Amino acid sequence: MTAQPQPPTAPDALAPIAPDVIVMADAVHTLAPGLGDVEAVAVRDGVVVALGSRADARAWSTEATRVVDLGAAAVTPGLVDGHLHPISGLELASGVNLSACVDLDDVRAALAAAAPTGEEGWVSGWALDPNLFGDVEPHGGVLDEACPGRPVFVMLFDAHSAIVSQRALSLAEIAGEQEFGDASRIAVDGEGAPTGLLLENQAMRLVESIMPRATFDERVDQLHGLLRGMATTGITGAHVMDMHDADALDLLEAAELAGDLGIRLRISPMCLPGMTDAEMADLIALQGRSGRRWVVEGVKLMIDGTIDNGTAWLREPDTRGESTDPLWLDPAEYAERVAFLHAAGVPTATHAIGDRAIEFVVRTLAGLPRTGVQHRVEHIETLPDDVLAVFVEAGIAASMQPTHCTHYTRADQTDNWSVRLGRERADRAWRIGDLRAAGVTVALGSDWPVAPYDARASLADAVLRRPALKPDVDPVLPAQALSARQALEGYTSHVFASIGEEGGTLAVGSPADLAAFALDPLTADPDDFAGAEVLMTLIDGVPVIGRERFGPAVVENGEEVSA
Ligand SMILES: [Zn+2]
Known part of the structure; x- marks a missing residue:
């Protein structure tokens, strides 16, 4: 390829550039x-x-x-990944990666092989595909079969639910349903006994909080290794969508004492339902905290859960009668918090997956005074036309994950996500192409550990609408494919534009x-x-x-x- 004639980009010829x-x-x-x-x-x-x-x-x-x-x-x-969880995901990734399992026998074998011999230790796994359970709701029975008598914790692929063994339930003193401050839930059978399925963060925390943790120094090493791994795929930066770990900033500071991070991190702490005014003030005070390659900027919120778990917020229930409610027990409280952050000049990013969830968020954002603070919506999995129009009118940015579509749904709509939505809503899956065609800024990312972080594969999937290197798999809604250039922009210039910044280009x-x-x-x-x-x-x-x-x-x- 030859260079085209360019406008002059160097300072005048008399001033030496003297590059390093x-x-x-x-x-x-x-x-x-x-x-x-x-x-x-x-x-x-x-x-x-x-x-x-x-x-x-x-x-x-x-x-x-x-x-x-x-x-x-x-x-x-x-390349900048627009949405991932490298710190809260660290410990997850230290368990067994179940993403390659094609049936429950695979899962049982992988967990049994990982169980420590002779002792009573915990076994943990992650990235489990709920489609492996077929028509049955995921449950802990498979873990008791794999590792009898042991405490086992396995996160499902979307990190919004987990299954645990009987021993884990009893160690966490979970005997039935409990009330939570959000829509988190303990699944129970006809007799009210827990099945081992825990839905959303507060329910999962009951078990996670009693599991042995890696030491601080081990986590510092894990973080360096993880970020270095991301760099090997062409990534130089990422937007971190939580600060769940109380010691996250200590961890980053300790990591930078040991050496430079492999990529830059922009960290947006979470605004959770039920936070006090003092906790909100803390979120504002944290803005701008920084190290050499990390900065706290923006705030993350979540208005619903996921389609796969029946915890999304849809206009009409899914085919199992679920996904009817927001994660915030009172969504008006969400709107108040967003208005408060907007007035403080803090850009927000809200997880919104169901059509009603996305609609509520974009209408809330569209109603804010136009002050130039750029807000963003994460995931946007099933998007009706009338809601897409609000993105355009209100200048709201999108942040989407091509591999969620290509790894966890199928063109024939026999997967759990599509079956729960039914044809009409599944046909509105990950409308990345339509959003770009309408002029909306669309940042792309992986949501690691929900999907692999390899940016090269994400770029390929965005263009192919099927998993890279699997040409036999039919594409999902190929009309939503991006051009190679649009995909690259999604990992570069559009990521910056999605938070109201210039960048992701090479210019003097x-x-x-x-x-x-x-x-x-x-x-x-x-x-x-x-x-x-x-x-x-x-x-x-x-x-x-x-x-x-x-x-x-x-x-x-x-x-x-x-x-
Ligand atoms: Zn996420």
């Missing part, structure tokens, strides 16, 4: 309006100082400049956060791109992945350090 680093590749997708593709990015002090052709770059470099030519590769702005003056891939995300076959080698990620011009490409030494925090 120049990265060159056949395609550098700046995604900057009016700029197009170039071949070279020059970086000084962590900031992009020039963009142009390889020929231009020859004139920029000095003896001190480290020049890396990646050849037939593609460079993009660093922007932070030098970028990713380099062996294949071009805009032109490669999406299945091929899902497995493309990540050659490099840079944050503020400092390599996270691909450090070795910079030769024997690199500049870090203004000082030369050995590689």
Whole structure:
């Protein structure tokens, strides 16, 4: 690919650019309006100082400049996952990953193999697909069969429900239904005995709070490992959608004492139903707390649960008569809290999955005074036309997860999510294409640990509407597919726009956060791109992945350090 003629992007020729680093590749997708593709990015002090052709770059470099030519590769702005849970998800991911299980025998075998021998220890698992239970509601019996007499906790894939064994129920002193401050629920059988299914956070906490935890130092190590893993897929930043762990900020501070985080984190703590005014004041006071690569910004709320659990908020009940109520016992309280945050200048992100939930949230947001604070809605799983129109009119941003659609629903609508909704509402699944066509800003993300964090696969799934590398699987509503460019924007420029910020592009003056891939995300076959080698990620011009490409030494925090 040859560089097109560009408007001048370097300072005037008399002022030397003197870059620390120049990265060159056949395609550098700046995604900057009016700029197009170039071949070279020059970086000084962590900031992009020039963009142009390889020929231009020859004139920029000095003896001190480290020049890396990646050849037939593609460079993009660093990918930013718009929605995930890296801190509260840490411990989950230390149990057995059940996402590859295709039936309940697989689940029993995986858990039995993970049970510690000889002792009475806990067994935990995550990412269990409720479709494996067929027509039956998920229950703890399968865990008692796998690990007789042991306490077992298994989170379902959506992290909104869990199944636990009989021993876990008795250790947590759960003998029947209980009242919660939100719509959390303990599932019971005809005799009122718990089945082992716990729905939503407050019910799950009853068991989670008595489980042994990893030590603080172990979690610091786990966090570094996890963020580094994300970087290996081209990610340089993420929006963290909770701060559930009381020690989350201590953890981040300790992690940065040990070394730089592998990606940047923008952390939005939760505003929960029933919070006191003092707790609301704390949420405001937390805004702007930061470290080198993390900042507390925005607030996350949840108006409903999930379709799969029957805890979403729908206009009409699902086919089992469920998903009829919001998570907030009084949704007017939600609206008051959002108005309070808006007045304080705090951008919000609200989890809203059912059609009634999404409608309530966008109408609440549309009724706020227009002060320029950008609000966002998360998930948006079944979206009627009249509600889509409110997004457009009110300038509300969307945040969606392509892999939720491609991993957990099927084109023939035989999956639990589609069966519960019925055809008409299932045909409105993840309308990412319609939202983009209507001009709505759509950030994309994984919701890890709900789905894998690999950004390359998420980009491919957004284009394919089926799981990457599974060409035999039929696409789900292929009319909602994004173009490769729209998908890339969903992980770059649109993520920033979704929170009212400029960014996610490569332009002179922007932070030098970028990713380099062996294949071009805009032109490669999406299945091929899902497995493309990540050659490099840079944050503020400092390599996270691909450090070795910079030769024997690199500049870090203004000082030369050995590689
Ligand atoms: Zn989430």
